[in-house]
Amino acid sequence: MSTAPLLELRGINLSFKGVKAINDIGFSVAAGEICALIGPNGAGKSSLLNIINGVYRAQQGHIHFDGQLRRQMHPYAAARAGIARTFQNIALFKGMSVLDNVLTGRTLQRRSTWLEQALRIGRASREDVTQQAAADKVIRFMHLEPWRDTPVGTLPYGLQKRVELARALAAEPRLLLLDEPMAGMNAQEKGEMSDYILEINRAFGTTVVLIEHDMSVVMGISHHVVVLDYGRKIADGTPEQVRRDPHVIAAYLGSRH
């Protein structure tokens, strides 16, 4: 794992109608690491992911991604730069097959125009073949072959979460943002999802920032943990350092879960 930061946040502030959701937050994420963002409900974790991929605009602060200063991230620019994400509530096309959902993750890899794609001519028809091969590779990696042609909406919840991860992976991201990838899962499903995240990190060197509430999962898969409480960063370090931090213990003992 490299120690050069892939992502650096400095002095990030975000308010909603005068209510501070993010208060002067800064931290770095090294290239190749798995970084967990933890904290009680409403601490500002999802808002921070939304700032990193440009869904929200921070009122103050800046982001360095891959050494480039970005005063604000724009969602399209973030995707182009190699940032992909999954959502707390599954955001898939439920009537479409697993393959077609994973293919939507390949949109930015296409070079043909929308007209060529609509008419399936020229580059578009050649691209269909290569994009499908790439999507199938991801489907195999995520062990989703038995459900390749199944409509996503008919799959059990745990598998839908896996499809969502597969779609994000299909974009070949350098940074993967995962918003509660194990929410609502049983222990076995959480174990499987943890293994997929570790395997993606190992196989492709993908940097991961994830939000997770289950402490055994966080401590088991993260290299780095950032703790938020009431929109402020209260700890930042290795899982071992964070586990012993008195501010973290206080926040969790007094947690509003």
Ligand SMILES: Nc1ncnc2c1ncn2[C@@H]1O[C@H](COP(=O)(O)OP(=O)(O)OP(=O)(O)O)[C@@H](O)[C@H]1O
């Ligand atoms: N779009 C929005 N409009 C208004 N307030 C918002 C919006 N998004 C988040 N907030 C507020 O910002 C604060 C931080 O919320 P956020 O969802 O980022 O926390 P969180 O740590 O992800 O919580 P959870 O673990 O419950 O998902 C909360 O007070 C929330 O109500």
